[in-house]
Amino acid sequence: MENMLFWLILFTSGCTLIDGSEMEQDFMWHLRKIPRVVSERTFYLSSPTFEADARMVVNRVCGIECQKELPAPGLSELEDSLSYETVFENGTRTLTRVKVQGLVLEPTQNSTPKGAAVRRKRQVYGTDSRFSILDKRFLTNFPFNTAVKLSTGCSGVLISPNHVLTAAHCVHDGKDYVKGSKKLRVGLLKMRKKGGGKKRRGSKRSKREATGGDQREGTKASLQERPTRRGRVESGRGQRVAEGRPSFQWTRVKNTYIPKGWARGASGDAALDYDYALLELKRAHRKKYMELGVSPTIKKMPGGMIHFSGFDNDRADQLVYRFCSVSDESSDLLYQYCDAESGSTGSGVYLRLKDPDKKHWKRKIIAVYSGHQWVDVHGVQKDYNVAVRITPLKYAQICLWIHGNDANCAYG
Numbered sequence: 001m002e003n004m005l006f007w008l009i010l011f012t013s014g015c016t017l018i019d020g021s022e023m024e025q026d027f028m029w030h031l032r033k034i035p036r037v038v039s040e041r042t043f044y045l046s047s048p049t050f051e052a053d054a055r056m057v058v059n060r061v062c063g064i065e066c067q068k069e070l071p072a073p074g075l076s077e078l079e080d081s082l083s084y085e086t087v088f089e090n091g092t093r094t095l096t097r098v099k100v101q102g103l104v105l106e107p108t109q110n111s112t113p114k115g116a117a118v119r120r121k122r123q124v125y126g127t128d129s130r131f132s133i134l135d136k137r138f139l140t141n142f143p144f145n146t147a148v149k150l151s152t153g154c155s156g157v158l159i160s161p162n163h164v165l166t167a168a169h170c171v172h173d174g175k176d177y178v179k180g181s182k183k184l185r186v187g188l189l190k191m192r193k194k195g196g197g198k199k200r201r202g203s204k205r206s207k208r209e210a211t212g213g214d215q216r217e218g219t220k221a222s223l224q225e226r227p228t229r230r231g232r233v234e235s236g237r238g239q240r241v242a243e244g245r246p247s248f249q250w251t252r253v254k255n256t257y258i259p260k261g262w263a264r265g266a267s268g269d270a271a272l273d274y275d276y277a278l279l280e281l282k283r284a285h286r287k288k289y290m291e292l293g294v295s296p297t298i299k300k301m302p303g304g305m306i307h308f309s310g311f312d313n314d315r316a317d318q319l320v321y322r323f324c325s326v327s328d329e330s331s332d333l334l335y336q337y338c339d340a341e342s343g344s345t346g347s348g349v350y351l352r353l354k355d356p357d358k359k360h361w362k363r364k365i366i367a368v369y370s371g372h373q374w375v376d377v378h379g380v381q382k383d384y385n386v387a388v389r390i391t392p393l394k395y396a397q398i399c400l401w402i403h404g405n406d407a408n409c410a411y412g
Contacts, residue, residue, distance in 0.1 A: 027302045028354045029293060029362060031411045035103040037082055037396040038406055045085070045093045050182040052173040054152050064330040075100060081261030081274060082397050089254050089282065091182055098400075100393065130339050132318045133309070136191045139319060142288040143350070143363050147309040147319055149187040149248060150346065152180050155310030156279065157348025157365060158188075158289035163402050164253075164279040165292070166346035167368050167388075168262040171277055174270030184256065187248030188285055189319065248317075255280040257401045273332035275370045275388050278401045290350060292398060293364030294412050295334075295389035298326050301351055306336060306387070308369055310344030320344065334367055334387040345371035349387045366390050 073081070083097045133139050146158045154170035164186050171181040261274030298304050309321040324338040334349075349367035354360070367387040374381045390398070392412065399409035 027300065028356060029364065030296075031356065032294065032392065033102070034294075034392050034396045034399075034409060034412045036101040036406050036409070037393065037400050038099045038101060039400065040097045040099050042094050042096045045095050047091045047093055048087060048177040048182075050091075050177045050179060052176040052178045054154075054170070054173075054178040054180070064328055064333055064335065067330050067332075072105065075103065075105065078103070078393065081259060081271065082393060083260040084397070084401070085258050085260065085263045087177065087181075087256045087258075089252070095260070098397070103393070128339055129322060129324070130312070130315075131321045132315055133321055134318065139189060140191050143290060144309055144319060144321065145189060145287050146290045147189065147311070147347065149311045149317075150279075151183075151185040151187070151250070152178055153313070153343060154346035155344050155369075156186065156346045157350075158285065158287060159292050159348070159365060159398075160289055160402050161284045161286075162281050164281065165348055165365060165368060165398070166277055166279060167370055168258050168270075168275045168277040169370070170346045171256055171279075172258050172263055174262060174264055176265075181256070184253040184279065185250045186253060186279060186281060187250050188287065190247050190249050251285070252282040253279045254282040259397065272370060272373065272386065273388060276368045276394070276398075278398055280401075290348060291362075291364050292390060292395060292412070293351070293366050294392055294395050295366040296351070296353075298329050301326065302353070306334070306338070306349050306351065306367070308338070308344075308347040308349045310340070310347035310369065312341040313343035314341045329389075332389055332391060334389055335384050336387060338369075338385055340369065340372070340385060342371070345369055 079098055079100050082100065083095065086094045086096065088094075133144050138144055148156045148158060148164055150156055150164075150166060150170055152170050154166055156164040156166035156170075159165045171178055171184065257278040257280070259274040259276070261271045262277075264270055304325045305323055306326055307321070307323045309319055311317065312320045320340075322338045322340065324336055326334050326336045328335040340347075347369040348365040349369055350363050350365050352361050352363045355362050367389045370386045370388050372383060373386045374383050395412040396406065396409050399412065400406050403409065
């Protein structure tokens with residue numbers, strides 16, 4: 001059974017192909033020219049109070065069905081939503097207004113693909129299809145090493161040597177910044193052999209870590225997504241992992257970037273489309289990170305499947321991997337079937353497609369897992385698992401946050 005599951009994961013990741021010609025033609029990363037998001041003017045704002053409660057569920061949001069009834073946003077509305085707040089380590093805050101250049105406005109396409117299954121509800125339904133990654137050969141190597149844990153209780157993903165992408169609601173509830181986000185920290189996975197090791201003398205960080213680190217190299221790329229089956233995970237007292245125990249190396253966050261489409265303050269409700277944030281780390285890491293990509297349509301996803309890993313609260317500090325099908329899409333959102341619990345929100349949703357040179361496969365982040373959300377369906381609130389897509393405009397905005405200018409953001 002284990003081997004069947006393993007090969008199933010390899011198949012859905014794009015490693016095993018039935019129709020190779022179709023895969024080469026359709027399931028590839030296609031670089032496209034990206035609209036420019038340009039910083040226009042920056043204002044100082046009053047410092048946040050950091051008094052909001054962290055909420056994993058955002059109430060009263062407009063989902064795919066709701067969006068069908070709305071007109072496509074105009075340029076000025078997009079520029080307002082893509083303007084952003086920056087909160088610095090010392091607690092000061094700014095608002096940067098942006099201009100969008102080179103954008104061709106197109107009609108919003110929010111229709112469900114033909115033959116798509118009816119969406120299911122709840123965070124975990126039927127048989128739990130999640131996998132706990134316990135083997136250090138996988139846990140501390142790409143792609144699983146890109147998953148991080150936030151001190152506010154969410155997950156995130158490394159997208160540069162200095163930056164983490166996560167969900168905006170992990171640090172801001174739409175009105176104010178959440179408690180604990182003023183001294184926000186990011187936990188990077190590390191391992192320690194059984195029997196321990198000596199802590200570094202005088203290290204403040206070691207006081208916050210249960211164990212040290214010992215990373216091994218050499219795992220083959222074709223085996224990197226092989227998970228440990230849920231049935232093999234021991235829970236409760238006496239849980240042990242054959243090769244090591246997971247731990248976190250905590251790093252302070254220097255700057256936090258949130259789109260104004262989410263951080264509305266008293267002026268309106270947060271828009272689910274903008275439930276993403278970028279965290280700039282105070283200290284660069286040395287791990288391999290996952291690049292950002294523009295989300296393709298469902299038809300361009302191998303098997304219509306997506307993947308993500310995070311730290312679900314019901315599996316204490318274990319990294320949990322899952323892959324599942326996407327059931328519906330709009331220009332900004334994905335509804336999907338992934339089993340997930342609170343704690344996994346903010347995880348980076350990724351695909352594994354072929355590079356344009358057709359020589360190798362590459363994983364890229366194409367969405368942020370927003371979580372188990374209540375969305376407006378024809379005036380009725382229903383609960384679905386939702387991910388926020390990385391659109392060309394969002395790619396340009398996040399690229400601007402990372403580089404400080406749009407010079408390196410022409411294609412994505």
